[in-house]
Amino acid sequence: MPVSLSPSLALVTLSYRPDFHRCRLLVNSVGQLNQTPVRHYIIVDQRDYSVFQPLANAHTEILAVEALLPPWIRRLPLVNRAWLSLKTPPIRNWVLQQLVKISFARFASEAVTVFVDSDVVFIRPFDLTNFARQNQTRLFRVPEYYSPDFEPLYAAAYRLLGLEGYRYGVARPNYIGNLISWRQSNVVALCDRIEQVGGRPWLETLARAKTLSEYILYGVFVDHVLGDAAGHVYDWSPLCHEYWRPRPLDDSQLAEFFTAVPPETIAVMVSAKAGISPDRYSRYLQRYRAAPAVP
Structure with missing residues (x-):
């Protein structure tokens, strides 16, 4: 069934206890600035659910990771870096987070899922047209990008999808970002493809992966398998102003970062890995919300 003129959309954020205060800023910003009906799902481990x-x-629902996983995947008490799997080797946390994203999007009742990291905060009004219009859904895609760190991720995507022609050391599209929108129907097709290639249920196949990028996997599937049938429009406009580096900013650098926010962006991201307390930049967020909207 084609997506309607106003496709249903879910915002999805995976978080955990140390990022609670950042996630609270995000949730508040969605409530204040979202212009159309949307459901925001916060997914956390069961042990963090009460927090x-x-x-x-x-408009915000808290879900437990465990509720999105089959019974054969469980967290072991006092083990923080991996999950127990009765059908595969132990699953590392960062791989499991990607399995949870795919699982949510595959079974979502909404037509479009937008993944939003918990260290993102919306600073300007936004609505569905930022991510989906009529039968076209935004897919973040930088046309040409190269990083040697991404090579194993692309190689894994080609292998999982049964694609030939992978070459090392060439520029490829980049699909990794902070506001990533997927179509539910495409995720179902992606999982079906993985099962056809791997000969076992998609979750078992991905749980065995030693390295994986859910965004690259989905992007490569859209580009090389679905093509025009995917219903995506490519876009690499900077919807989110980002600070990725794993080191803090001093006060002047932080002020400079927020001064440089482009007028067309709707969100900012200060990486939790930078170790900057949200209290240090919350006043800048209030300034943007109080400013007139950019026409």
Whole structure:
């Protein structure tokens, strides 16, 4: 069924206890600045569920990771770096997070899922047209990008999808970002493809992966398998102003970062890995919300 003129959309954020205060800023910004009906799902480990439950409201729902996984995947008490799997080797946390994203999007009742990291905060009004219009859904895609760190991720995507022609050391599109929108129907097709190639259920295949990028996997599938049938429009406009580096900024650098926010962006991201307390930049967020909207 084609997506309607106003496709249903879910915002999805994976978070955990140390990022609670950042996630609270995000949830508040969605409530203040979202212009159209949307459901925001916060997904956390069961052990963190009670911490995040106060964020639940009319448009925000807290889900436990365990509720999105089959019974054969479980967290072991006192083990923080991996999950127990009865059908595969132990699953490392960062791989499991990607499995949770795919699982949510595959079974979502919404037609479009937008993944938003918990260290993102919206600073300007936004609505569905930022991500989906009529039968076209935005896919973040930088046409040419190269990083040697990405080579294993692309190689894994080609292998999982049964694609030939992978070459080392060439520029490829980049699909990794902070506001990533997928179509539910494409995720179903992606999982079906993985099962056809791997000969076992998609979750078992991906759980065995030693390295994986869910965004690259989906992007390569759209580019090389679905093509025009994917219903995506490519876009690499900077919807989010980002600071990725794993080191803090001093006060002047932080002020400079927020001064440089482009007028067309709707969100900012200060990486949690930078170790900057949200209290240090919350005043800048209030300034943007108080400013007139850019026409």
